[in-house]
Amino acid sequence: MDIKSFIGNTPLVELKTFNVPSGVRLFAKVEFMNPGGSIKDRIVTYIIDDAEDQGLLKPGSTIVENTSGNTGAAIAMTAAIRGYHAILTMPDKVSKEKQDALRAMGAEVVVCPTSALPDSADHYVTRARRIHAEMPGSFMINQYDNQLNAEAHFNSTGPEIWNDLGESISAFVASGSTGGTISGTSRYLKMQKPSVHSVLADPVGSIYHRYFHDGVVDPSQIAPYFVEGAGEDHLAKCMDFSVVDDVIRFTDSDAFATCQHLAKREGLVCGGTSGANVWGAVQVARSMTGPATIVTVLPDSGNKYISKIYNPEWLMQNGFNAGELRSLELAL
Ligand SMILES: Cc1ncc(COP(=O)(O)O)c(C=O)c1O
Numbered sequence: 136m137d138i139k140s141f142i143g144n145t146p147l148v149e150l151k152t153f154n155v156p157s158g159v160r161l162f163a164k165v166e167f168m169n170p171g172g173s174i175k176d177r178i179v180t181y182i183i184d185d186a187e188d189q190g191l192l193k194p195g196s197t198i199v200e201n202t203s204g205n206t207g208a209a210i211a212m213t214a215a216i217r218g219y220h221a222i223l224t225m226p227d228k229v230s231k232e233k234q235d236a237l238r239a240m241g242a243e244v245v246v247c248p249t250s251a252l253p254d255s256a257d258h259y260v261t262r263a264r265r266i267h268a269e270m271p272g273s274f275m276i277n278q279y280d281n282q283l284n285a286e287a288h289f290n291s292t293g294p295e296i297w298n299d300l301g302e303s304i305s306a307f308v309a310s311g312s313t314g315g316t317i318s319g320t321s322r323y324l325k326m327q328k329p330s331v332h333s334v335l336a337d338p339v340g341s342i343y344h345r346y347f348h349d350g351v352v353d354p355s356q357i358a359p360y361f362v363e364g365a366g367e368d369h370l371a372k373c374m375d376f377s378v379v380d381d382v383i384r385f386t387d388s389d390a391f392a393t394c395q396h397l398a399k400r401e402g403l404v405c406g407g408t409s410g411a412n413v414w415g416a417v418q419v420a421r422s423m424t425g426p427a428t429i430v431t432v433l434p435d436s437g438n439k440y441i442s443k444i445y446n447p448e449w450l451m452q453n454g455f456n457a458g459e460l461r462s463l464e465l466a467l
Pocket residue numbers: 203204205206310311312313314315316317363364365406408409434435
């Protein structure tokens with residue numbers, strides 16, 4: 136069987152160790168069980184299939200993309216199977232494990248400074264666009280602005296969650312970078328049940344929170360943070376706030392403390408955005424009175440961040456206080 140047939144239909148697990156009001160149930164879709172190791176397998180196959188159907192990709196073509204690593208892994212995997220060349224740009228904060236995995240699958244990796252501002256030629260998105268523009272015949276996934284990204288979730292993540300939980304769903308919570316996951320999944324769930332409450336968890340340092348609440352992109356909100364794959368310093372066209380009901384903010388410590396809890400209490404070694412998503416789901420759960428079902432996704436595995444999130448030395452060197460992390464963890 137082709138690897139593609141193993142993408143999606145991921146397990147949905149109930150999280151039972153978090154302190155939430157009685158009658159409130161938490162579920163998480165284990166997206167790191169996708170063959171490329173993340174939720175991004177869904178959008179990459181969807182977009183590449185479409186490009187092939189339209190004749191935009193031929194054997195030997197080059198696929199270019201800016202990525203925080205997971206879209207890159209899905210592209211590198213698909214390129215390896217289908218005979219394409221992949222050039223992937225990413226900010227230098229992306230973990231070495233993720234960079235090396237792409238190289239292992241034969242992709243060319245272009246590392247850009249995380250500090251480069253969106254309008255700078257060194258910004259990883261600008262860099263990918265330039266490489267694409269200078270290489271006739273290359274194809275760009277364009278995950279930030281490509282509506283097929285959200286459509287992939289509308290056609291897979293949303294229906295799968297609905298099939299598993301149906302009418303019981305009260306809320307869907309996810310962090311967002313391109314916005315594909317939250318937009319496509321929320322749109323589908325709200326079409327089935329308009330009262331489904333959709334909540335974006337946004338890191339401190341991202342522009343989405345202020346944009347959602349005040350309608351402005353405020354450059355003064357842009358600040359570095361460590362969680363990889365959530366929040367943005369620019370507005371992605373794929374992010375559709377018309378299907379989002381609230382945006383809440385999390386810190387790196389909230390996300391990483393939740394990762395520790397997921398690993399130690401649920402046996403789920405997850406990436407930082409999984410921690411953020413579950414932290415957000417717990418906050419939403421605590422605002423509920425009476426029976427409710429909150430669902431979220433675990434976008435990637437903690438195995439990609441063993442040298443960071445699960446490394447006490449790295450945490451200490453980067454200013455995380457072990458005592459504070461532990462008390463946040465215990466409060467979950
Ligand atoms: C680890 C991780 N989690 C979550 C996301 C966010 O998903 P989306 O781009 O669909 O908003 C990404 C996207 O880059 C990611 O890499």
